[in-house]
Amino acid sequence: MLSLVLSLMLSAAAPEAAAPADPATTTVKAKKPKKICQSHTNTGSRMKRQTCKTQEEWESEQQTNVGSDARLTHGAAGN
DSSP states (O other): OHHHHHHHHHHHHOHHHHSOOOTTTOOOOOOOOOEEEEEEEOTTOSOEEEEEEEHHHHHHHHHHHHHHHHHHHHOOTTO
């Protein structure tokens, strides 16, 4: 009986804690971009290395590598 009275007093003392959160004030977590992982084996090593990046990061790296390959294949400008 005493525990019932105490629990009622505690619940009455903190009504804001028992009330559900207002949907207008709740924060929405942003979705993390999906990571794509690729495994690589380095020359001279038996250990595989895994690299994880987002799709945008992989595309950016590919564009950088295409530019580097073109300079190596066709020679540097001015030479």
